[in-house]
Amino acid sequence: MSRITLPAASAILPAARAGSSRGLRRAVTAAVGLALVGTLAQAPAPAAAAVPGRVCMFSYPKEPSTGRAWAGYAGHVGWAFKTGPDRWTWGSFLPAKSPWASSWTWVATQGKFRQMGYSSFRCKDTHRMGAAVATTKWKELLGTRYRLLYNNCLTTSVDIFRAYTTELGSLPSGVGQTPNRYFNGTLRHYGFGGAWPL
Structure with a gap:
């Protein structure tokens, strides 16, 4: 499986610039979610099973x-x-x-x-x-x-x-x-x- 690469901190901090911890958590969660989606999209499809x-x-x-x-x-x-x-x-x-x-x-x-x-x-x-x-x-x-x-x-x-x-x-x-x-x-x-x- 490919290694997950998170966005740089500079991409996350603007979403939580107001200093809200809640905003920071939301921004981090969204960034991790996007990274996981990208990883799954790149994963190779399983090989088709042989038909007996x-x-x-x-x-x-x-x-x-x-x-x-x-x-x-x-x-x-x-x-x-x-x-x-x-x-x-x-x-x-x-x-x-x-x-x-x-x-x-x-x-x-x-x-x-x-x-x-x-x-x-x-x-x-x-x-x-x-x-x-x-x-x-x-x-x-x-x-x-x-x-x-x-x-x-x-x-x-x-x-x-x-x-x-x-x-x-x-x-x-x-x-x-x-x-x-x-x-x-x-x-x-x-x-x-x-x-x-x-």
């Missing part, structure tokens, strides 16, 4: 619309992140059209994933919420080509989580891992909660 967030990964144990024998082993995942009070953006990266939406309530988000065939989800609370950055990342990923091993539903979900907050920067990329294994094992080691059924 939340991310969730949704599991579809059997990879949808593939017909491949190994699909049940590999699985499929989708993602969602909080954008405000009871507002979420969600989506999933697929070889064909990738579904996504924003400004949904949490109840509506769960209902949509349930409708699409997902069975459970895991979530993690974060100290910061970078919804705009994560949304930009998702739009960038939408313009890329689906690659089975290194640009798929899992790797894009992780990329979005990392963009959402630096707290999730240590999440493994998911390259070379199956969605089922990542959802059931890896997430638990990085602070995600238990799997909740839809």
Whole structure:
């Protein structure tokens, strides 16, 4: 805090020139008040508090619309992140059209994933919420080509989580891992909660 500087005595005495002690007290009180107001006006504004967030990964144990024998082993995942009070953006990266939406309530988000065939989800609370950055990342990923091993539903979900907050920067990329294994094992080691059924 800045040091308070009182006006010089020459500025106070004229107000109490008549010799009245009451006048002197009033003049001193007014001078101190002005000095305090000036000090408060110069004080820096407190930093804005970080807005907490939340991310969730949704599991579809059997990879949808593939017909491949190994699909049940590999699985499929989708993602969602909080954008405000009871507002979420969600989506999933697929070889064909990738579904996504924003400004949904949490109840509506769960209902949509349930409708699409997902069975459970895991979530993690974060100290910061970078919804705009994560949304930009998702739009960038939408313009890329689906690659089975290194640009798929899992790797894009992780990329979005990392963009959402630096707290999730240590999440493994998911390259070379199956969605089922990542959802059931890896997430638990990085602070995600238990799997909740839809």
